[in-house]
Amino acid sequence: DAGVIQSPRHEVTEMGQEVTLRCKPISGHDYLFWYRQTMMRGLELLIYFNNNVPIDDSGMPEDRFSAKMPNASFSTLKIQPSEPRDSAVYFCASSRTGGTEAFFGQGTRLTVV
Amino acid sequence: QKEVEQNSGPLSVPEGAIASLNCTYSDRGSQSFFWYRQYSGKSPELIMFIYSNGDKEDGRFTAQLNKASQYVSLLIRDSQPSDSATYLCAVGGYYSGYSTLTFGKGTMLLVSP
Numbered sequence: 527d528a529g530v531i532q533s534p535r536h537e538v539t540e541m542g543q544e545v546t547l548r549c550k551p552i553s554g555h556d557y558l559f560w561y562r563q564t565m566m567r568g569l570e571l572l573i574y575f576n577n578n579v580p581i582d583d584s585g586m587p588e589d590r591f592s593a594k595m596p597n598a599s600f601s602t603l604k605i606q607p608s609e610p611r612d613s614a615v616y617f618c619a620s621s622r623t624g625g626t627e628a629f630f631g632q633g634t635r636l637t638v639v
Numbered sequence: 640q641k642e643v644e645q646n647s648g649p650l651s652v653p654e655g656a657i658a659s660l661n662c663t664y665s666d667r668g669s670q671s672f673f674w675y676r677q678y679s680g681k682s683p684e685l686i687m688f689i690y691s692n693g694d695k696e697d698g699r700f701t702a703q704l705n706k707a708s709q710y711v712s713l714l715i716r717d718s719q720p721s722d723s724a725t726y727l728c729a730v731g732g733y734y735s736g737y738s739t740l741t742f743g744k745g746t747m748l749l750v751s752p
Binding site for chain 2 (some may be wrong): 567568569570571618627628630631632633
C-alpha cells in the first residue's frame with residue numbers, strides 16, 4: 527500500500543479564498559482523522575470519521591471549516607473563507623479498529639496570505 | 640481539558656549517550672500511551688506504545704510508564720545523529736481507540752556527532 531496520500535503538498539492562497547485539502551486513507555482502515563499542526567498549539571485533532579461517518583468534530587475551530595468523507599477511500603477538508611491564522615500543516619491519518627498505530631500522510635502545508 | 644506536557648527542548652546529547660524524554664498528562668483515566676518521532680518537514684511516525692506500568696523495550700528504545708505519577712518517558716540508548724528529531728508524546732483514553740489521542744507539543748532532540 528502507498529500509505530495515506532494527501533494533496534496538495536503545499537498550498538498558498540489569498541485570504542478569503544476557498545481551500546480544499548484531500549486525503550486518501552490506507553485501504554481497509556475504518557478510521558480517518560484530520561489534524562492541524564502549528565508551533566504554538568502543536569498537533570490538534572480537528573475531526574475524525576469512522577466508517578465514513580463523522581464522529582467528533584469538536585476540534586473544528588469554526589464554521590469556516592468543514593469535512594466530508596463520501597466514501598471509504600476519500601476525504602476532504604474545506605476552509606471557506608480562509609484566513610491568515612489558518613496557516614498550518616494539515617495532516618490526515620488513518621487507522622483500523624483494534625490497531626495500535628495511526629498512519630499519517632505527508633501533510634499539506636497551507637499558507638494564507 | 641486533557642493536557643499532555645513536554646519540555647520543548649532542545650535536548651542536546653552527544654552521540655552514544657542516553658537521551659531521556661519525558662511527558663506528563665492530566666487525565667487519570669488515560670489508558671494508552673504513544674511516542675511518535677517527527678523529522679523536520681515530515682509526518683509523525685510511531686516509535687512505541689505502552690499500556691501497562693513499567694518498562695517496555697524495543698531495540699534501543701525503552702518506554703516507561705508510571706500511572707500513579709501520570710508520567711511517561713522514552714529512553715534512547717546509544718543515541719545516533721539520525722535520532723535528531725522532535726518526539727511527540729500522545730495519550731489516549733482506551734486501548735484501541737485512536738479517537739481520544741491528545742498530543743504534546745513535542746521535545747526536540749539534537750544528537751551531536
